[in-house]
Amino acid sequence: MTTAMLPKSESLVRLEGIGVRRDGRWLVRGVDLSVSRGEIVTIIGPNGSGKSTTTKVALGVIRPNEGRVTRAPGLKVAYVPQRLAIDWTLPLTVERLMTLSGPLAAGAAAEALTSTGIPHLAGAEVRTLSGGEFQRALLARAIARRPDLLVLDEPVQGVDFAGEIALYDLIAKIRAEHGCGILLVSHDLHVVMAATDTVICLNGHVCCSGTPEAVAGSEDYLRLFGPRGSEALALYRHHHDHVHLADGRVRHADGTVSDDHHAHGPHCDHSPVAGDGSARKAANAG
Amino acid sequence: MLDDFFVRALLAGIGVAVVAGPLGCFVVWRRMAYFGDTMAHSALLGVALALLVDIDMTAGVFAIAVAVSAALVLLQRRQALSTDALLGILSHSALALGLVIVAFMTWVRIDLIGYLFGDILAVSRADVAIVWAGAAAVLAILAFIWRPMLAGTVSAEVAEAEGLRPERARAAFMILMALVIALAMKVVGILLITSLLIIPAATARGFSATPERMAVLASALGIAAVTGGLYGSLAFDTPSGPSIVVAALVLFAASLPLGALKRRQPIETR
Numbered sequence A: 001m002t003t004a005m006l007p008k009s010e011s012l013v014r015l016e017g018i019g020v021r022r023d024g025r026w027l028v029r030g031v032d033l034s035v036s037r038g039e040i041v042t043i044i045g046p047n048g049s050g051k052s053t054t055t056k057v058a059l060g061v062i063r064p065n066e067g068r069v070t071r072a073p074g075l076k077v078a079y080v081p082q083r084l085a086i087d088w089t090l091p092l093t094v095e096r097l098m099t100l101s102g103p104l105a106a107g108a109a110a111e112a113l114t115s116t117g118i119p120h121l122a123g124a125e126v127r128t129l130s131g132g133e134f135q136r137a138l139l140a141r142a143i144a145r146r147p148d149l150l151v152l153d154e155p156v157q158g159v160d161f162a163g164e165i166a167l168y169d170l171i172a173k174i175r176a177e178h179g180c181g182i183l184l185v186s187h188d189l190h191v192v193m194a195a196t197d198t199v200i201c202l203n204g205h206v207c208c209s210g211t212p213e214a215v216a217g218s219e220d221y222l223r224l225f226g227p228r229g230s231e232a233l234a235l236y237r238h239h240h241d242h243v244h245l246a247d248g249r250v251r252h253a254d255g256t257v258s259d260d261h262h263a264h265g266p267h268c269d270h271s272p273v274a275g276d277g278s279a280r281k282a283a284n285a286g
Numbered sequence B: 001m002l003d004d005f006f007v008r009a010l011l012a013g014i015g016v017a018v019v020a021g022p023l024g025c026f027v028v029w030r031r032m033a034y035f036g037d038t039m040a041h042s043a044l045l046g047v048a049l050a051l052l053v054d055i056d057m058t059a060g061v062f063a064i065a066v067a068v069s070a071a072l073v074l075l076q077r078r079q080a081l082s083t084d085a086l087l088g089i090l091s092h093s094a095l096a097l098g099l100v101i102v103a104f105m106t107w108v109r110i111d112l113i114g115y116l117f118g119d120i121l122a123v124s125r126a127d128v129a130i131v132w133a134g135a136a137a138v139l140a141i142l143a144f145i146w147r148p149m150l151a152g153t154v155s156a157e158v159a160e161a162e163g164l165r166p167e168r169a170r171a172a173f174m175i176l177m178a179l180v181i182a183l184a185m186k187v188v189g190i191l192l193i194t195s196l197l198i199i200p201a202a203t204a205r206g207f208s209a210t211p212e213r214m215a216v217l218a219s220a221l222g223i224a225a226v227t228g229g230l231y232g233s234l235a236f237d238t239p240s241g242p243s244i245v246v247a248a249l250v251l252f253a254a255s256l257p258l259g260a261l262k263r264r265q266p267i268e269t270r
Helices: A051-059 A094-098 A108-115 A131-144 A161-178 A212-217 A219-229 B005-029 B033-053 B057-078 B083-104 B112-117 B125-154 B156-161 B166-188 B190-205 B211-236 B240-264
Strands: A011-022 A025-036 A040-044 A066-071 A077-080 A149-153 A181-185 A191-193 A198-202 A206-210 A234-236 A242-244 A250-252
Touching: A011 A051, A011 A181, A025 A040, A025 A051, A025 A066, A025 A181, A025 A198, A025 A206, A040 A051, A040 A161, A040 A191, A051 A149, A051 A181, A051 B156, A077 A131, A077 B156, A094 A108, A094 A131, A108 A131, A108 A161, A131 A149, A131 A161, A149 A161, A161 A181, A161 A191, A198 A212, A206 A212, A206 A219, A212 A219, B005 B033, B005 B125, B005 B166, B005 B190, B005 B211, B005 B240, B033 B057, B033 B083, B033 B112, B033 B166, B033 B190, B057 B083, B057 B166, B112 B190, B112 B240, B125 B156, B125 B166, B156 B166, B166 B190, B166 B240, B190 B211, B190 B240, B211 B240
Parallel strands: A040 A181, A040 A198, A077 A149, A149 A181, A191 A234
Antiparallel strands: A011 A025, A011 A066, A198 A206, A242 A250
16 A cells, blocks of 8 residues: 555645736735645635635645645545535446545445444435535545545535534544544634644635644734634534444444433533633544 | 348447447536537538548548537637537537538539438448447547546546546547547437437436446447337338437437336435
C-alpha cells in the first residue's frame, strides 16, 4: 500500500502562497496550507471566503494562478465534495457507489458502511437515500479507499445533530486507525471538531491559523466574526460509550449489544461544549 | 447468406444496436440527447462533403461529427452563449449547410430520404464489415474508459481528485459518438440516430440496479428493436429507420406498466 511508502513527517500536500483568479477577481490569494500524515486540518471562514476553492487547489482539481502546490508522490486521495447531484436515470446502489473510483481491498466496503452506520443500506439505490444517509454513504466510499489524504468538504451537512457528533467521532477514529491526513472544511464558523490539530480561518486570504485554542483567542478571528465571535470557537467534546444500531438496538463500548433502551452515563454528553477561549483542552483527541 | 439485402441490413443494424446501448446510457445519464442530435444532424454535411471531394461516406460523416463536437467545445470555452443555444446553432446550421451543398451538386443524384431515414437496400457487404469492425473498436475503447467515464458522470471533480482522468475519457467518448453516428446512418438514418441511442437506454432504466446492467440491457433492447423494425419494414414496405424507432417505442411503452408494477412493491431498504 502507498501508506507505507510515504515518509512519516513530511506533508502529504502543501500549498505555498497560492492564488486563484477568476474573471479578474482573486478568489483566494496568498494561502499557505499543509496537511501531514495523521494531522487534521480544519478550514473555516465566511461564505465566499474561498474554502472550497482552496480545497480544490489542494486536490489538484483547480490549477492556481500563482503559488506552488506540492503533493507527496503516489498520494492516494479520497474526496467527499460539498454537493453531489446524481442524475436519477443513473442506477446506482450504495454498493456500486463504493467502487466508483477504483477497486477496494477485500471487506473494505462492508467495514466502511458499518463504521458510518449504514450497513443495512448496501443494496439500496442511492437516489432513495435521505440527505443524511447519502452523506454517510459518500463518507463510507471515501474511507473504504483507505486514502493517505482524506478531504471532506462540509461532511456533516444534512446530518442531524447526534449523527454529526458520531461522524466527527468517526473522522477522529479514522485518523487514529489509518494515520491518514485529513483536510476538513467546516460549515460552521464557531464549531470545530475537538480532534482538529490546526484551524485555518480563511477570508480570501489566511486570516489566522493555529490550534483551535489559538485561533479562538486571536484578534483577527474576533474582528472577522464580530460579537458572536467573542463566544469563541466551540469544541466538540464528549464521550461515547455506545452506538445506536439501525435496528434500534444499542452496541456498547465493550462490544455487547442490548435490546433495551439505555440510560446515558455521566460521561455521555451529546452536546458540544463551548470553549471559553482560555485553552480549554479537548477531551477526545481521537 | 450475405447475398440477401435483408440479412445484411439485419447484421449491420444489430452491430449498431450493440454499441448504441452502452453509449446511449451515457447520453441519458449525462443529459446529452441534444448533443447527440446535433452530431447526427451534422452527418448530412458529412455526406455532402464526402460526395464533393469523393471520399468514403462513413469517413466523411465521422470527420464532420468530430469537427462539430470540437467546434462546440471551443465555443463553450468562450462562455458567450449557453450550450443549449450553441447546439441549436450548430445542429441546424450543419443540416442546412448539408442540404444546400447537395442542392448545388447538380451532377450527383442522391437519395436524400434514404440518408435522412435509413435505407436497408443501401447496406452493402462492405458496410456490414465496417459496422462490425467499428463496433468492436467502440466497445474496446468504451471498456477502457468505462471507469473514468462513469466516475466523471457522478462527479468530475471527485474522479479527478482521486486520480482518474474524466476529461480525457469525455473527449474519447465524443469520438466514439461520432463513430457510432457514422455507422448508424445507413441503417436508421440521420434524423433518427439519437432515438436508437436514447429509447433502448430509457427502457432499460426501470429494470437495472447497476449502470453495467443497464448498458447490457440497453444493447439487448436495441437488438430487439432493430430486428422487429427491419422485419416490419420488409413486411409493410416502410422506411427502415422509422420502423426501427417505432419498434423501440413499442418496447418502451410496454415497459412502462411493468416498471410501475415493480415500483409498487415495497422497497426493502430500511
